[in-house]
Structures are given as structure tokens and as C-alpha cells.
Amino acid sequence: MYESNLLLWLFLIPAAAALLEAMSGRYRAKQAGIISIIGAILTLLVALSMCREVLAGNTLTAWNDQLYADALSSLMALIVTIVGLAVLVFSYRYMRHDVEAGKTTTERLPLYFALISIFISTMAWGTVTNNLVMLYVIIEATTLASALLVTFYWKPESLEAGYKYLILCSVGITLALLGTVLLYAAAVPFLPGDKALLITELVKISGHIPSNIVFIACGLILIGFGTKAGIIPFHAWLPDAHSQSPSPVSALLSGVTIKVAIYAVARILTIFYPQYSALATFLVLVGAVTMLLGIILAFIQDDLKRMLAYSSVSQMGYIVMGFGIGGYVGFYGSVYHMLNHALLKSLLFLCTGALLYTSGTTLISELQGKKQGTLTAICFFVAALAVGGLPPLNGFWSKFTIFVAAAQAQNWWAVGIAVFTSLLTLACLVRAGYRIFLYQDDHHGGEAAIALEEPGNAGHEGHIGIPSLPLSMSMVMVILVALSVLLGAYPSIIYPLLDLASKSLLHLAIGG
Amino acid sequence: MFSPMQLIIIILSFALVLTSFLTVESRDLVKSSRAYLAQALLLVVILAVYAVYLPNHELFLWCVMILITKGIMVPYLLRYYGRKVSRQEAEPLISFWPSLVIALGLIIVFFWLTHSNYSFIVPSDAVAGEPYRTNLAVAVTVLCLGLYALLTRRDAVKAVIALCLMENGVHLALMSLAPTIPETAMIGVATDVVISIWMLLYIITGIYSKNGSTDAWELSKLRG
Structure with missing residues (x-):
């Protein structure tokens, strides 16, 4: 150190x-x-x-x-x-x-x-x-930094989404502050000075904190940071904020922000795992409910961005479940899925940005039958299949690790829900991809709906061609898809970092 | 039974409950904001009494911080942006008298629950007795009143005031349970509060200029 x-x-x-x-x-x-x-x-x-x-x-x-x-x-x-x-x-x-x-x-x-x-x-x-309290301050700061991005277009819908986002996350995070204060107050007698606020110090005295305080504080922290992470039933802000933001902001919100919030939950809650296994069981339950309800709600959406947002809620369920199952394999699966989902979901949201760029809408019913770019289609399908857990893509490996962890813990019901949700996710996203990119109807003369991009047609829509994406936007999508494929084909390249990351959570859990 | 200082803290704590009640139940947003201001000033006084009682002179820094943020900045923001929207609160979900009864009921139940089960939630022996016990019971009561207002009020500005109440409850708990918390954390917490209130009010005035109303239930353009 x-x-x-x-x-x-x-x-x-x-x-x-x-x-x-x-x-x-x-x-x-x-x-x-x-x-x-x-x-x-x-x-x-x-x-x-x-x-x-x-x-x-x-x-x-x-x-x-x-x-x-x-x-x-x-x-x-x-x-x-x-x-x-x-x-x-x-x-x-x-x-x-x-x-x-x-x-x-x-x-x-x-x-x-x-x-x-x-x-x-x-x-x-x-x-x-x-620092425990600074973690609260910073998670709230992420909300404040992004609120004006959610409302950036200043339309009635985006203002409503921004209002919901701010008020729900602020209420949640206020409860998290109470939780962190309780932990701090309970740790003060055992840790001198400012040390009671340090997570690494708290680990050493976690056994001394009264069990009532641990449960109340962890409950409040889970509600608080969980609201920001989109855990059901505190997810109400998420689909609105994701669908109303500019697409790159949605990519950042879904790809990273909710992960940082769940990282905060994991950092704090895993401290108490050795003494309180009930906490872990509760997380598995929360994860299962979140993943299943999230994907069911995703199915009924017509707006692609809202669908992807609910899918993110569902995928957060996997991450929470992995953290709940715990142990090396559980932590490994969760951490790995955080990385994979960050890449894949940000790619999917950038694809919606590309669709908005070329077609001006994200409504699946309106996109259906319109010509779309080949690159966007390839990126969307690779990411959709990976999020759906199709081998040998990266999303499969992380989900499979979580399945294995649940099976090792003999949590068979959790395995069942996780596998079932994975199939639903695959069906949901591939169906959306099919309707957007492959569906043909009579109005469009039965043409092959996937059209090669024609650079000369920029600015024209309809049958002649579609606006081509600028190189910088295409490159970003290609790099993200390449990273995802690489991580799927050669999971060993990221293994050393994931291995250490899982161990660091495990060491935190055993007070090492 | 109580030392004079303890008695003062307990009386001030009860006054906090009264200001919360007035903040929640006043349907005029200006009066509601004034009740909130009164509460913020009471928080400052409680903190000053703590600073003398403990004695912990670092708490005077907190006093200044709370006075600047909750006593000056937040009320100023409420007043400034309050002028841009309707002064009368949008019709709440529960009408006046039933709401009054529910709020009183909540005060009694949550105060009693926290006060009588204090040993269950006390984090350490250092804060096991009075006035911490009454203080935490009041903090939980204020927090719950804020949550109640947030869940039952349709007006977006009132929802912000309710959020302020919840924050006051949590900050009261913070200062009674963790008076030794470092300044950096305290400054961070206070800054977050002011910026979040400012942003919320800024967005609400945007909503008002587009929709002509601050009724959060009328928005609902986003479904599913």
C-alpha cells in the first residue's frame, strides 16, 4: 500500500x-x-x-x-x-x-x-x-451532475424525467445518509478520530457493531444507493431518465452510473457478510425479483430506449444476485457482469443514438420496416445476443459464472430464475432487433431491410438510402463491439484484474 | 430529572416537530417555506446548545454551515423560484382535515415508537441517554412527516419542501449521533443539499413555464 x-x-x-x-x-x-x-x-x-x-x-x-x-x-x-x-x-x-x-x-x-x-x-x-459519508456525497453528486443532462432538451417530457430522477434519487440517498451515519456512530467507540468513516477501517471492527444497527443501516443503504442503482421497487426514475436523455447520456447512465451505485452497496454490505448471512440471502432475493420484473416490463415497451432501460434494471438484478451469493465465484460473476454490461448496454444505447441520427425516432413501431445501417444492425445484434447470454459472447461468461455460483450455493430457485430471465432477455432484445432491422413489409416493397450505407446519400432518408453515420460515431461503436467480442473470445485477458477484484471484495468480507 | 441544557434541547426538539407539522399542513407555499425557515433556525439553535452542552466547540462551525445553507440559501431559493410559480399548492391527495389527523397520528406513533424502542436503534453507549433519545425520536418523526408529505402531495414545490424536511430529520440525527463527524463530510453534505434543491426548483419552474402547473400528477407524459 x-x-x-x-x-x-x-x-x-x-x-x-x-x-x-x-x-x-x-x-x-x-x-x-x-x-x-x-x-x-x-x-x-x-x-x-x-x-x-x-x-x-x-x-x-x-x-x-x-x-x-x-x-x-x-x-x-x-x-x-x-x-x-x-x-x-x-x-x-x-x-x-x-x-x-x-x-x-x-x-x-x-x-x-x-x-x-x-x-x-x-x-x-x-x-x-x-470515506463512508463522502460516498453518499459523491453518489448524490453523480445525480446532480447528470440531472441537467437528462433535462438537456428542455422538453416537457425531459423536464418531467429530470424532476423524477432528482427527487427520487435525492430521497433515496437521504435515507442512505442516515444509514451511513448510524454505522459511523456505532464505529466511533472502536475507531479513534476520523478513522470511523473509513471503509477499510470499518472492516476491522465490523464484528463489534450491534446487529440491530447493521441491519437497519444496511437496509437504509440498500434503499438509498439501490434507488440510484435501479433496483426494483426503487427503479421508477430509470426508464424515464434513460429514454428522455440524449442517447450518449443514456449510455453513460445505464453503462456506468448504476454500476457505481451498486459498487457502493457492495463495498459497504460485504463488510458484514461473515457475521450476517441473512444480508446476503436478502440480496439474492432482491436480485431475483429485480431481474425477472425488469425483463417482463421491458417486453411491453415500444420505445427502444425504455426497453433497454428496463433491461438494464433486469441486468442489475444479476449483479445484485452475484453479490448476494458471495464467495469468490459469486463476486467474480458480478464484477465480470458489471464490466460486460457496461460495455454492452452503452453500445446498445449508442445504437439507439445511431437510429435517432438516421431515422429520427426510437419507437420500434416506427422504425419497423425502415432501412437501417448495416453497422448499427451488427452492433445491435452482437450486443443484444451478448446481453441475452448467448455463448461464446462476453455476457454469457459472466452470467454463466453467476449461475455456477448459485448452483454451488445450492440456490436452485435462484438458478432457475436467472436462466429463465436470461432466455426472456434474449427473446426480448432479439425480437426488438428483428423488428427494427430485419422486418419487411409490403409498404417498403419487400426490399431487404438491411441496406449498406451509401456515403453519398447523407441527408436523404427513405428508399434511396439512409444518412451515413460519421466516422467518429461508427468507430466508437466498432471499438465497443470489438472489446465485447474480445472479452468473450479471450476471457483470460481480463482474468487477472477480475481475479484480484473479486479477492479484494472477499478480503473485505473476511476483514483481511 | 433533566439538566437545564437537556431540557432546552428537548423543548427545542419538540418545537422542531411543530414546525414540521406547519410546513406539511400549510397549503400556502410561502407560509410553508416560512415554517421551514423557522425549523432551520431551530436546528441552528439546537446545535449551538449542543456545542455548549457537550462541550464541542467544533459544532459552532456546523451552526454557521447550517445557518448559511438551510437558514439562508435554501429559503432564498424557495422564495426566488416560488415567485415564478403558483403560490397556492396544487390540490393534495388528502384533503385538509383528514391530512391534519394523519399527520398528528404519524407524529405520535413515530415519536412513541422511536422513543420507547431507543435501545434497539442506539448505535453506541455514548449516545444512549437523554437528550439524544428525544432528539433521535424527533429526527425520525420529522423524517417520516417529510416522507408522508412527499407521498401525498401532488405539488412539485411542496415535494421539494418535503425533501428538505426529510433532510432536516436526517441531519438532526447526524448531529446528535455523530457530532464528531469531520468538516469535509459536513461541507459535502451541505453542498449537495443546496445544489439538489436549486436544481429541483430550476427544473420545476421549467415545468411550470411549459405546462402552466406544478402538479406532478398532471405531468405523467411518461408511462409504462
Whole structure:
């Protein structure tokens, strides 16, 4: 364990980028986004350096242990920065297209990019904080940073979504604060000074905290951070916020934000696993309900973004279940699924962005029969099949690990629900993909609905061709799909980091 | 039975319950905001008494913090944005008299439940006796009143005030259970509160300018 400034750079760089973006925006609104993208590239390099350090067997600390990074934190930081960079690059042309379409103005672009950078900064900070109350502060800060992104288009629907998002998450997080305060107050007699707030110190005295307090505090923390993570029944904000945000923001919300919230839950709750197995059982139950209801609700949606949002709720169920089952295999499955789902769901939301770009809608009934780009179709199907758990894609391996963990724990009902939900997910997303990309009807003359993109046809819709996606947007989608396929074909490349991340949760659980 | 300081804290705590009740039940948003302001000032006074009673002079810093955020900034935001929307609260789910009875019932039940089961939820022996016991019972009561208002009021501005009440409840618990909490955490908590209230009110005025109403139940353009 040694002091490292990397932890500071991880969130100070995007924060500085946001500041510069906002300050320079007044003079060079047309170039908005470049500073944020440079900031995100540097932040990704910092996250990669952190991963290199933890793979070498180190844990990093800063600010008198207020910041702490083990393999799990580094993995989370990697997820935040990869998806963050992808979203920023995708946004560069996407938002300019929105300006052309009259949805927003050039003058507002610097605000958009500054808010995204701040959003990335808060999430990155969340992954490395070791302070119980600061974790609350930062999770709330992620909500505050993203609220104006949800309402960015300033339409009645997006304002409603933003209001719901802010009020529900703020109420939830207020309860989480009560939970963290109870834990802190219970830890004070055993830990001097500021140490009672440090998660790494709390682990050492977890056995001394009265059981009543543990249950009440963990319940409040689960409700609080669980609201942000989209756990049923606290998920009401999620489909609205995801469907009304600009698509790249939806990708960030679904790909990363909800993961950071569940990471916070896992960090705190696993401390008490050795003494209180009931906590773990409860998490398995919550996970099962969330995954099943989430996918059932996804089935009845016509708006693709709402469908994907409910699918995210369902996938969070897998992650919660894995954390609930616990042990090395359970933790491994959850952590792995966090990584896979972050890549896949952000890719799927970026696909909806591509569909909006080319067809101007995300309603499946309206997209049905229209020509769509081949690249978008390929990306969508690969991601849909992977989220559905089709082997040998990456989503299969992480889900399969969770199935194995549940089977090893002889939680057969959990295995049953998880497998059943996986089949439903596959059916739901593939059906949506079929209707959008492959369905042919008479009105469109029976043409093959998948059309090759014709660069010369940019700006024209209908039978002649479809607007081609800008290179930057296509590249982002290709890179994300390539990463997903790579992780599926060669899971061993990420194994060392996942192995250490699972062990760090396990060590936390046994007080090591 | 109680020392004078304890008695003062207990009396002030009960006054907090009264201001919560007025905040929830007043249908005029300006009066509701004033009741909230009174509550914020009471919180500051309670904290000052704690600072002398414990004695823990670091708590005076908290006093200043609470005064600036809850006593000045949040009421200012409520007043500033309140002028841009309708002063009268949108018709609540429960009419005046039944709501009054329910609120009183909630106060009695939650205060009694927390006060009589204090040993169950007390986190450590250091805060086992009075005035912490009454204080935490009041904090839980204020929190529940806020939650009740949030669930039964259709007006979006009232929902924000209800959120403020919930936060006051939790912050009262924070200062009575964890008076030694470091300043950085405290500043973070206070900053979050102010920014979240500001953003909510900013978005609500946007909703009002589009819909001509702050009735959150009338929005519901998003379904499923």
C-alpha cells in the first residue's frame, strides 16, 4: 500500500476539463467537446496506470487514506473512463447533428460537454473514495451532475424525467445518509478520530457493531444507493431518465452510473457478510425479483430506449444476485457482469443514438420496416445476443459464472430464475432487433431491410438510402463491439484484474 | 430529572416537530417555506446548545454551515423560484382535515415508537441517554412527516419542501449521533443539499413555464 497521486488525477483531470470547457465555451462554442475528449483520454490513461499498479500487487491510497484503490476500484475506474471516453467521442458529432435538427443550439454544446466531464469526474471519484459519508456525497453528486443532462432538451417530457430522477434519487440517498451515519456512530467507540468513516477501517471492527444497527443501516443503504442503482421497487426514475436523455447520456447512465451505485452497496454490505448471512440471502432475493420484473416490463415497451432501460434494471438484478451469493465465484460473476454490461448496454444505447441520427425516432413501431445501417444492425445484434447470454459472447461468461455460483450455493430457485430471465432477455432484445432491422413489409416493397450505407446519400432518408453515420460515431461503436467480442473470445485477458477484484471484495468480507 | 441544557434541547426538539407539522399542513407555499425557515433556525439553535452542552466547540462551525445553507440559501431559493410559480399548492391527495389527523397520528406513533424502542436503534453507549433519545425520536418523526408529505402531495414545490424536511430529520440525527463527524463530510453534505434543491426548483419552474402547473400528477407524459 502506498500513496499515489493517480487517485487524485483520476477525478481532477475530468473536473479541470469541465472547467476549461465551460470557460472557453463562450469564445469557441463551435469547437466544444475537444477539451473534454482530451481530458477523458488522459483520465483513461490514469485508470490504466492504476490497473497496472494493482496488477503488480499494490494498493493505492491518497489524502490520509480518504482515497483508496484496490483492484475492484481500478476496474470500476476503467469502466467509467472507457465508457466516458466512448460517450464523449460519440457525442461530438451526435450533438452537432442535434443542433442541425434544431433540438439544441451551438451555444449550449460547451455546457453539455462540461456537464459530461463533471459527471465522469464524480463517478471516477466515487470509485476511489474510502470515506463512508463522502460516498453518499459523491453518489448524490453523480445525480446532480447528470440531472441537467437528462433535462438537456428542455422538453416537457425531459423536464418531467429530470424532476423524477432528482427527487427520487435525492430521497433515496437521504435515507442512505442516515444509514451511513448510524454505522459511523456505532464505529466511533472502536475507531479513534476520523478513522470511523473509513471503509477499510470499518472492516476491522465490523464484528463489534450491534446487529440491530447493521441491519437497519444496511437496509437504509440498500434503499438509498439501490434507488440510484435501479433496483426494483426503487427503479421508477430509470426508464424515464434513460429514454428522455440524449442517447450518449443514456449510455453513460445505464453503462456506468448504476454500476457505481451498486459498487457502493457492495463495498459497504460485504463488510458484514461473515457475521450476517441473512444480508446476503436478502440480496439474492432482491436480485431475483429485480431481474425477472425488469425483463417482463421491458417486453411491453415500444420505445427502444425504455426497453433497454428496463433491461438494464433486469441486468442489475444479476449483479445484485452475484453479490448476494458471495464467495469468490459469486463476486467474480458480478464484477465480470458489471464490466460486460457496461460495455454492452452503452453500445446498445449508442445504437439507439445511431437510429435517432438516421431515422429520427426510437419507437420500434416506427422504425419497423425502415432501412437501417448495416453497422448499427451488427452492433445491435452482437450486443443484444451478448446481453441475452448467448455463448461464446462476453455476457454469457459472466452470467454463466453467476449461475455456477448459485448452483454451488445450492440456490436452485435462484438458478432457475436467472436462466429463465436470461432466455426472456434474449427473446426480448432479439425480437426488438428483428423488428427494427430485419422486418419487411409490403409498404417498403419487400426490399431487404438491411441496406449498406451509401456515403453519398447523407441527408436523404427513405428508399434511396439512409444518412451515413460519421466516422467518429461508427468507430466508437466498432471499438465497443470489438472489446465485447474480445472479452468473450479471450476471457483470460481480463482474468487477472477480475481475479484480484473479486479477492479484494472477499478480503473485505473476511476483514483481511 | 433533566439538566437545564437537556431540557432546552428537548423543548427545542419538540418545537422542531411543530414546525414540521406547519410546513406539511400549510397549503400556502410561502407560509410553508416560512415554517421551514423557522425549523432551520431551530436546528441552528439546537446545535449551538449542543456545542455548549457537550462541550464541542467544533459544532459552532456546523451552526454557521447550517445557518448559511438551510437558514439562508435554501429559503432564498424557495422564495426566488416560488415567485415564478403558483403560490397556492396544487390540490393534495388528502384533503385538509383528514391530512391534519394523519399527520398528528404519524407524529405520535413515530415519536412513541422511536422513543420507547431507543435501545434497539442506539448505535453506541455514548449516545444512549437523554437528550439524544428525544432528539433521535424527533429526527425520525420529522423524517417520516417529510416522507408522508412527499407521498401525498401532488405539488412539485411542496415535494421539494418535503425533501428538505426529510433532510432536516436526517441531519438532526447526524448531529446528535455523530457530532464528531469531520468538516469535509459536513461541507459535502451541505453542498449537495443546496445544489439538489436549486436544481429541483430550476427544473420545476421549467415545468411550470411549459405546462402552466406544478402538479406532478398532471405531468405523467411518461408511462409504462
